[in-house]
Amino acid sequence: xxMNVATLGTDRARRLRAALTALLAxxxxxxxxxxxxxxxxxxxxxxxxxxxxxxxxxxxxxxGGQISLGHGAFFAAGAYTAAVMLDRxxxxxxxxxxxxxxxxxxxxxxxxxPALRLRGLYLALVTLSFAVFLPPLLKxxxxxxxxxxxxxxxxxxxxxxxxxxxxxxxxxxxxxxxxVALLLARNLLRSRVGRALLAVRDNESAAEVMGVRLxxxxxxxxxxxxxxxGVAGCVYTWVxxxxxxxxxxxxxxxxxxxxxxxxxxxxxxxPLLGAAFVMYVPSVAQDISEAAPGVVFGxxxxxxxxxxxxxxxGLAGRVRGVITPLLTRTKPSAAVxxxxxxxxxxxxxxxxxxPADAEPVGAPPRTEKE
Amino acid sequence: xxxxxxxxVRFGGITALDGVAFSVEPGTxxxxxxxxxxxxxxxxxxxxxxCTPDAGTVRFEDEDLLALPPHSVAGRGIARTFxxxxxxxRLTVRENVMxxxxxxxxxxxxxxxxxxxxxxxxxxxxxxxxxxxxxxxGLADVADHPASGLPFGTLKRVELARALAVRPRLLLLDExxxxxxxxxxxxxxxxxxxxxxxxxxxLVVVExxxxxxxxxxxxxxxxxxxxxxxxxxxxxxxxxxxxxEAYLGVAA
Numbered sequence: 001x002x003m004n005v006a007t008l009g010t011d012r013a014r015r016l017r018a019a020l021t022a023l024l025a026x027x028x029x030x031x032x033x034x035x036x037x038x039x040x041x042x043x044x045x046x047x048x049x050x051x052x053x054x055x056x057x058x059x060x061x062x063x064g065g066q067i068s069l070g071h072g073a074f075f076a077a078g079a080y081t082a083a084v085m086l087d088r089x090x091x092x093x094x095x096x097x098x099x100x101x102x103x104x105x106x107x108x109x110x111x112x113x114p115a116l117r118l119r120g121l122y123l124a125l126v127t128l129s130f131a132v133f134l135p136p137l138l139k140x141x142x143x144x145x146x147x148x149x150x151x152x153x154x155x156x157x158x159x160x161x162x163x164x165x166x167x168x169x170x171x172x173x174x175x176x177x178x179x180v181a182l183l184l185a186r187n188l189l190r191s192r193v194g195r196a197l198l199a200v201r202d203n204e205s206a207a208e209v210m211g212v213r214l215x216x217x218x219x220x221x222x223x224x225x226x227x228x229x230g231v232a233g234c235v236y237t238w239v240x241x242x243x244x245x246x247x248x249x250x251x252x253x254x255x256x257x258x259x260x261x262x263x264x265x266x267x268x269x270x271p272l273l274g275a276a277f278v279m280y281v282p283s284v285a286q287d288i289s290e291a292a293p294g295v296v297f298g299x300x301x302x303x304x305x306x307x308x309x310x311x312x313x314g315l316a317g318r319v320r321g322v323i324t325p326l327l328t329r330t331k332p333s334a335a336v337x338x339x340x341x342x343x344x345x346x347x348x349x350x351x352x353x354x355p356a357d358a359e360p361v362g363a364p365p366r367t368e369k370e
Numbered sequence: 371x372x373x374x375x376x377x378x379v380r381f382g383g384i385t386a387l388d389g390v391a392f393s394v395e396p397g398t399x400x401x402x403x404x405x406x407x408x409x410x411x412x413x414x415x416x417x418x419x420x421c422t423p424d425a426g427t428v429r430f431e432d433e434d435l436l437a438l439p440p441h442s443v444a445g446r447g448i449a450r451t452f453x454x455x456x457x458x459x460r461l462t463v464r465e466n467v468m469x470x471x472x473x474x475x476x477x478x479x480x481x482x483x484x485x486x487x488x489x490x491x492x493x494x495x496x497x498x499x500x501x502x503x504x505x506x507x508g509l510a511d512v513a514d515h516p517a518s519g520l521p522f523g524t525l526k527r528v529e530l531a532r533a534l535a536v537r538p539r540l541l542l543l544d545e546x547x548x549x550x551x552x553x554x555x556x557x558x559x560x561x562x563x564x565x566x567x568x569x570x571x572x573l574v575v576v577e578x579x580x581x582x583x584x585x586x587x588x589x590x591x592x593x594x595x596x597x598x599x600x601x602x603x604x605x606x607x608x609x610x611x612x613x614x615e616a617y618l619g620v621a622a
Contacts, residue, residue, distance in 0.1 A: 184483045191482035191489055192468075192475035192496070199458045199469045206456035209418050210536065211444030211473030220479050266460075 029175065033168040041167040042239075047275045048171075048178040049235050054260045054271035054278075055185045056228020061257070062266035063189060064221040065201030066115055070127030072252030073134040074104050074226040076243075078233025083243040084144055086153040093156050093238050097177075100234035101227050108226025112219030131253040135245035150244025153237060170239050177235055181228055186268055188224065197221055229256075262304050264313025273312040277304070371396040371572055372417070372540060377426030379412050379596075386412040387423065388596040394540070399566065399573035401587035401604070403580075405617050408593040410576040411453055414544050417574075418450050419443050430540065445473040449538035451529045453545045453576075459518035463509060463528050466517045467500040470535025500535060506568075507531045507561065523554045527561070534569060541566075543575045547582050555582055562586060580618070584608065592617060 033041045057071050081103050082096035111130070115123055138145045145151065158169030188194050196217050199207035208214055237243055255278055263274020285296035308315040372394040379387040387409045394400050402410045415421035417428060419440040428435040430446060438446070449470070458466050475496060477489045504510050507527050512520055517528055526546065533541055546562065547555045559582050566573060577583045583590060584604040592600040592607060594616040600607055607613055 187485040188479065188483045191485070191493060192472060192477045193479050193482045195461070195465055195469050196472055198461055198465070199472075202458035202460055203456055205420060206452065206458065207469065208440045209420070209444065209450055209456070210469050210532070211441050212469070213439075213441040224479070224483075 033164075033171045038165065038167040041171050043279055045167070045171045045174045045239055047272070047279045048174045049232050049239065050256075050259065050275035050278050051271045052178050052181045052235070053229045053232035053256055054263060054274045055182055056225040056232070057256055057260050058265065058267075058271050059185055059188070059197075059228070060221050060225035061260060062264075062270070063194070063201065064197050064218065064225075066218065066221065067120065067124045067257075068127040068222075068225065069124045069250070069253050069257060070111070070130035071225070071229045071256050072248055072250060072254075073131040074107060074229035075233040075236070075252060075256070076134055076138070076245075076248035077107060078104050078230030079237045079243045079248065080138065080145060080151075080233075081230070082234040082237035083151040083153050086237070087146075087151045088144070093154075096237070097231065097234055100230045104230025104233075105223045105227040107230070108223035109219055111226065112222030115222055116215055116218055128250060128253070131250040135249055138245040138248075145245075148245060150242060150247075152242050155241035156238040174235055174239065177231065181231060182268075182271075185224075185228070189268075193217065193220075258301060262301060262311060264308075264311025267311060267313035270311050270313035277312070371431060372574070373427075373429045374413070374417075375427045375429075377413070377416055377423040377428065379409070379416065379421060379423045385596050387416070389426070390593065390596070390598050391426075392591045392598065392601055394572060394574060396539075396572055397570070398588040399575060399586050401583040401590040402574065402576045402593065403578070403583060403590060403607075403613075403617065404593035404599075407595075409596040410593055411544060413593070414450060414542055414574075414576060417542060418448065441473075444536050444538075447537065447539040448542065449533040449536035449540075450542035451526075451533050451544055451546060453548065455525055455529055457517040457525060457529055457532070459516065461517060462514050463517050463520075463531075464497070464500050464504065464513040466528055467503055467531050467535045468496050470532035471496050471499060471537075474537065500531075503531045503534055506565075507534075523550050523558075526550065526558065530561070530565070534565060538569075538571065540572045540574070543573065543577070545577055546575065547577060547579050555579060558582075559585060580608075 032044055036044070053071065053075055056074075057068065060066050060068055078100040081100040082093075085091045085096045085099060086093065111127065114126055118126055139148050141147075155166065156170050156173060158164045158166055162169055164172070189197070196207065196212045199210065199212055200214055200217055204214060259274035259278035260271065261274075262277045263272070264270025281300055282293060282297055285293040285300065288296045304312065308318060310318065374393070375391045376389045377387055377391075378385065378389055390409070390413060392400070402413065404410055412421060416423050417435065419435070419438060422436065430448065433446070435443070435446075458469065461469070475492055477492055481489050501510065501513065504513050507530065509524070509527055509531060512524060512528075517525065520528070526549075530543075530546070543562070547558050550558060562573070563586065565571065573586070575583065575587060587604055589602065590600075590604050590607040591598060592610070592613045594612075599612045599616055600610045602610070608618070
């Protein structure tokens with residue numbers, strides 16, 4: 001019983017700590033654009049923007065167990081949708097967002113259909129081909145896309161009433177978009193359809209026996225995922241004010257996937273950490289070695305995966321997993337007790353009583369069938 | 371309730387099932403026994419549409435089961451467990467059970483993303499129902515534990531809980547006590563009997579543990595090399611010479 005009371009106590013403390021952390025985080029996030037220099041605010045804006053794309057990729061790869069090496073192309077599709085609308089039709093910035101979102105959703109739905117029959121490397125290859133073929137296509141469609149020269153459009157301007165500088169206003173707009181996107185993703189995952197998605201990832205045949213319609217959930221996962229990437233692309237156009245085919249080479253797709261894996265697959269805040277990695281580490285690499293920043297970037301990825309194989313998001317859990325047993329070595333862990341109905345002959349299996357968070361949150365998706 | 375008639379399944383040159391026929395009356399428990407490779411699991415897979423027979427019919431309450439898409443089977447009131455556990459290892463025990471209730475939920479993708487009030491309500495109901503089942507099966511303590519790294523006997527019960535969450539009328543158990551210790555087998559048998567009464571279930575059980583099968587089932591069907599070699603009450607089956615030769619063996 002005392003064990004239970006102790007758990008309740010720590011539970012309340014943990015909740016309080018979580019609330020405090022959240023409050024501090026909100027204060028930091030809102031205060032940031034007033035504290036940092038415009039260029040740093042711009043960098044933060046880009047982190048938020050990449051986080052939206054990575055959250056989408058996470059739905060597909062981390063939670064859905066599928067793979068995409070073509071998310072840069074969905075990102076580009078969203079960016080070009082916004083750019084073309086602003087350039088040719090002079091619609092307002094806001095009007096581009098739903099169009100880019102809907103367009104990429106449909107595009108993703110279309111890609112979800114071949115994904116039903118392909119898995120693992122084959123799916124990776126098909127999606128990669130999309131990323132490889134889009135930039136040349138954009139160059140060819142010169143009348144609409146501006147060809148290799150790209151399109152220059154107006155950046156998002158702060159309205160007079162806000163009294164904010166351009167970088168600050170953009171930061172807050174992107175913050176709002178990112179918040180909504182992350183909330184949508186979280187809601188999705190904490191529901192019947194989210195569980196269905198996870199069930200399909202963990203054991204496809206068992207999920208189907210439980211009544212999960214595989215084709216529906218797998219294609220919709222692709223569609224949501226593409227939509228998030230498209231929204232990120234659209235917002236990219238607002239922030240940068242310039243799109244060109246070379247900004248969206250297939251390297252972008254691979255960078256996004258690498259960012260997600262580094263940040264933490266199947267973790268709710270992994271995309272944020274991954275986005276920060278994608279944004280800051282290349283410039284850090286540039287500082288370390290001007291000659292070969294790519295090499296440093298690659299080595300840093302290797303280093304992160306070596307220290308935190310479940311991604312940066314899993315690092316805290318791993319550290320706790322190492323430290324907790326050291327602290328509580330004297331008393332048995334209360335995380336799991338074998339139920340009373342267990343026969344006395346069965347040993348309590350001490351090896352199985354490791355705390356739940358030692359379980360890797362973002363273990364790489366398994367693509368083989370059970 | 372369930373009528374299997376003349377189903378045959380061939381994998382390349384191997385005939386896994388050859389014209390098997392039997393029926394299951396409502397409220398009864400039917401045992402499927404036979405040596406390894408006799409086609410018992412293949413038969414189960416036909417009943418849950420994981421495998422389409424080359425010939426024959428399967429009717430469940432006068433509906434052609436083979437005409438249904440695989441995901442609709444659960445909605446008709448058929449649930450199963452798997453031979454070597456078919457749990458979702460990275461979901462918690464509670465989430466596993468809630469996936470069992472998938473076909474009873476209504477929330478679509480859009481409603482779920484917006485977390486509309488009805489989605490909240492549904493989530494709360496499904497969660498309460500799952501917790502109730504977990505309590506019933508003595509799993510409340512592990513509800514938040516991932517469904518991996520728990521003792522095998524516990525996982526077997528989790529899988530039973532998940533199958534019950536489907537609210538089945540027909541429950542298919544594929545080797546439910548395989549891998550359990552002697553004490554656990556008796557306990558699991560009691561549990562199955564209890565939930566069978568509580569939930570008004572019809573059972574089909576594949577199992578090698580003769581004590582479990584003979585104690586639970588009203589009728590036993592014995593398969594060998596894809597053919598039905600005997601069918602009848604447990605006492606008769608135990609005395610049937612064909613069954614003894616193919617499966618039970620004679621004392622030396």
